[in-house]
Amino acid sequence: MSPTGDGILFKTEEYAGRLAKLKSEMERREMDTLLISEPSNICYLTGYEAYSFYVFQIMIVHRDVSEPIWIGRSMDAVSVRRMTYLSDDSIRPYTDDYVQSSEKDPVDFVVAELKEICPTLKAIGVETGSFYYTARIHNRLLESLPANRFLDAELLINWMRIRKSAAEVAILREAGQISNAIIADAVEAVQAGIRECDLTSVIYRRMIAGTPEYGGVYPSSAPYVLTGSRTGEPHAPWSDRTIDHDTPVNIETSGCRRRYHAPISRTVYLGSPPESYLRLADAVTEGIEAALEAVRPGVTCGEVAQIWGKTIARHGFHKDSRIGYSIGIGFPPTWGERTASLRESDRTMLEPGMAFHMMPGLWLDDIGIVLTQSFVVNEFGREDLTTFPRQLVIK
Amino acid sequence: MSPTGDGILFKTEEYAGRLAKLKSEMERREMDTLLISEPSNICYLTGYEAYSFYVFQIMIVHRDVSEPIWIGRSMDAVSVRRMTYLSDDSIRPYTDDYVQSSEKDPVDFVVAELKEICPTLKAIGVETGSFYYTARIHNRLLESLPANRFLDAELLINWMRIRKSAAEVAILREAGQISNAIIADAVEAVQAGIRECDLTSVIYRRMIAGTPEYGGVYPSSAPYVLTGSRTGEPHAPWSDRTIDHDTPVNIETSGCRRRYHAPISRTVYLGSPPESYLRLADAVTEGIEAALEAVRPGVTCGEVAQIWGKTIARHGFHKDSRIGYSIGIGFPPTWGERTASLRESDRTMLEPGMAFHMMPGLWLDDIGIVLTQSFVVNEFGREDLTTFPRQLVIK
Structure with a gap:
């Protein structure tokens, strides 16, 4: 290009x-x-x-x-x-x-x-x-x-569109680099006492400026920036409220390059999470690692979702909603391709070139945690499109 | 609220x-x-x-x-x-x-x-x-x-929805204050040598941070940031290109408050515009002032558009497209209400509480100028929702 x-x-x-x-x-x-x-x-x-x-x-x-x-x-x-x-x-x-x-x-x-x-x-x-x-x-x-x-x-x-060409994967990698930069900026900026809209403005600034090599464009969906009890409302808009101490901040967004998206979500916990929340984080982390490990050609979307489900079940958790969807070109109102979903009933077989945003999350009463990974299936397994560490950020 | x-x-x-x-x-x-x-x-x-x-x-x-x-x-x-x-x-x-x-x-x-x-x-x-x-x-x-x-x-x-209540007009005013702040930031930031995406990131930052009183949310449409010959492409995305000297930069965007929009567009000319461009600016300025002057209850959308058309015709210009549309609540992909348009064939009669984005623009070969005004019709005429000076900015 x-x-x-x-x-x-x-x-x-x-x-x-x-x-x-x-x-x-x-x-x-x-x-x-x-x-x-x-x-x-x-x-x-x-x-x-x-x-x-x-x-x-x-x-x-x-x-x-x-x-x-x-x-x-x-x-x-x-x-x-x-x-x-x-x-x-x-x-x-x-x-x-x-x-x-x-x-x-x-x-x-x-x-x-x-x-x-x-x-x-x-x-x-x-x-x-x-x-x-x-x-x-x-x-x-x-x-x-x-x-x-x-x-x-x-x-x-x-x-x-579900199988991307080598040229498309190259653009997805650029989008992923922008996503890394967005989350890094957000983690640096988030703190108790600032308004949700001010944190979100930091996210938007990097999303559009991109990196020195790769400028960004608008993603097909607004980011989600949810704090405290709002982490239980996955699609609520941010507001003018100031962010509290001792609260999770869930961020879901995507770098976008020439309409290609590589979404990323992370939770930043401000303060010391209670034990129950740390157990939630352990379950999500173990669940996503196990599910990602299973990704390779010949495995179905449903099998990947089942591994997630079994892993969190061992921790006593259960999640009804799908844990991911096919990504690539997107226009408003959504960056998903509306084809394959990572859910137990989906029998789509993974093939090299398919790209997904795996986006599991778990909720405990009304607070939650998100931890996601965009990847491309390759002949060996997968290539991650973002490299930001896959863990709960505690700040 | x-x-x-x-x-x-x-x-x-x-x-x-x-x-x-x-x-x-x-x-x-x-x-x-x-x-x-x-x-x-x-x-x-x-x-x-x-x-x-x-x-x-x-x-x-x-x-x-x-x-x-x-x-x-x-x-x-x-x-x-x-x-x-x-x-x-x-x-x-x-x-x-x-x-x-x-x-x-x-x-x-x-x-x-x-x-x-x-x-x-x-x-x-x-x-x-x-x-x-x-x-x-x-x-x-x-x-x-x-x-x-x-x-x-x-x-x-x-x-x-076309007639807004007093409470809705109050929110539109807040959106307008965010729009003022966005354009002020953009005018300050724009200069030859920076990337289009970096200028756009400044616009997004203010759009979302809003003002100290009123935080912003995502508008229903991406902003347009068009430079040089791209000013002839009203809906093209910005890119990584650096902005040239001696070129117009067209900016169209909107503050958004609780889903209410008060859009604004301005052109910043970097350098000394040629005489022909200044004549274009004069025609647009005179045209929008005449059309705005005509806004009052009992006048039709078509009559307002006709006054614009007659005014620019005296300068030797002609424009086929509508010069505005009803505004208020918006969700992606558009902030227009899809009802009344400021175009000659539209017989909608203006009434107090109706809100519009008047958005005339003119093009000369492949470069253009935009100059717009969001307003609410009131019993005396109109109330402007943004107060940024209505003129070509030369920088």
Whole structure:
């Protein structure tokens, strides 16, 4: 990639390979046309990463048309031109009067383009579960195209993304270095008496500045900074409250590099933790180490989760929720890929190139501890994407 | 509100008034049940503001059931309990095995709850255009409930939100003070030779730390920091490139306080702008002042936009895109309310309590200038939410 974190991220051949693989999967499913709504999937196919998905945007892939076609707002076409390999004819912007208008609907624009560009429209895949493919968009398409031509292509590209190329792993490593730096800054800054928002501002500063080698961009989700009894609320926002003495501070965040994420979470305990809390920390530490040790090609996600479950059970603990998920490209509102989860019922078999954020946590009454690890599966086992020590930090 | 930016944001009576108004509008539309997917609308009705919308979450309002019912992930129920007035019986979490699972669908959980809780299910409103109401969710509901019972409730609550209460305006003012501080920090930090990501990190730091009185939270959209020819790409991310001499730097961002936004954009020109650029700045400045001067109750959004258009036309410029949108509560991916736009075709009549971000910008070949103003309409005209001088900054 460019040393300045700029320009087209991957070589043209890498994008060509992804597109060829997609078209081959479309052929297998007897799908001639695919409408891609998920920004992560558009980015995966073309490298496009502007924040233009908050208004209507879609990408068309047709098996008999060489390039993907981008449809979006006119003011964003110049970014598509710069960030991707697409030729001008594959960039089809709609005018601004389609934006959040009660009079004009950009889906009508898409239908007109589909009829012009696509040699056939026999079987049209749509990403039904994408945040950016709303019920309204689907209903409007059904007004112009027969319902029996639609196929559910939900997660089709997401599952292709689960195995990362060597070039993608290189970017994930850069994101991991930013994550290390964020946690180091947060551990240094956290102390009783400062406001939660001031601690969080330190996290954001490093997240975006990155390292001297690798600048950061916004991750797909806000960080979580939870103190005291709020550690029992995994997705609550921070506030203006000052941080207490003798309390855990849970931090969950991610460095992000060219939309690739390598999340990290750590708990910093301010003061001397009670014995019961230290036992909780021991259980989590032993559990994550055992689960990580099990990671290697051929093992399933479910087996990894079972090892976690059995290990903490020996300490008398139990956890219902999944302990991790596939990571890679992410756009708001989430950095997860929405495919494999590290949970007992998931039979996805680990393969080299798969990347996960293993994120176990345990709660005791209303206070908790988090300790996580992002990694890539390799032929020997795994490569950790972050190197910050895996332990409860006591300060 | 609580001085620590914590606790339930508004008085119970304010939430009760909003709910009563909603139920009355539902009655007018002959809708007995409403399924609310948009996090901003859930927040408006209850004050709930956790980042739990990246997995399935929905709120049910039934005209004959006193409280709204929250349905979401089990680990987030504790946040609903703390942040809202909802009683335990109105908090209906699903277990974690429903999350991003190929085996269990949380929509089935919703259907079971609907049948248990709602005395009637004759006419069910759904927010078809919400990012959080995907085609998949709608299709799954249609498998269990007859299609002819569904009504489109898209933007129903969004339009109720357009007129802010006095308590909401007070929070918007706090967000505006954070916006002032962000731009002041950015103007001080920007200089040739620093990386774009380092400038952006200064913006983020202040955005989150806020002011000594008012801490910030994450805004619903990343800031835009665009330099040189990138000022022609309104939604491109910043990069690791160092900022040049003799170039404009466009900054668009927003302070956010309890999910309320008061966005601000300014251009800082590093060096001596050429004459042509100064003429562009004059046109934008004169245009925004004329348009702001026109803001008062009884004038339409379209009339305000026309005044902008006529003013810049006298300078020989023309702009196709809208010059603003309604603001208030926002959740990712956008801080706009998706209702009224400041564009010539919009006939929404301004009323006291409406809030907008007026965001005109002009481009000359590939470099541009931005200069914006967030304001609330009041009985006399308007109140500006930010006070940073409205002019091109030359540094």
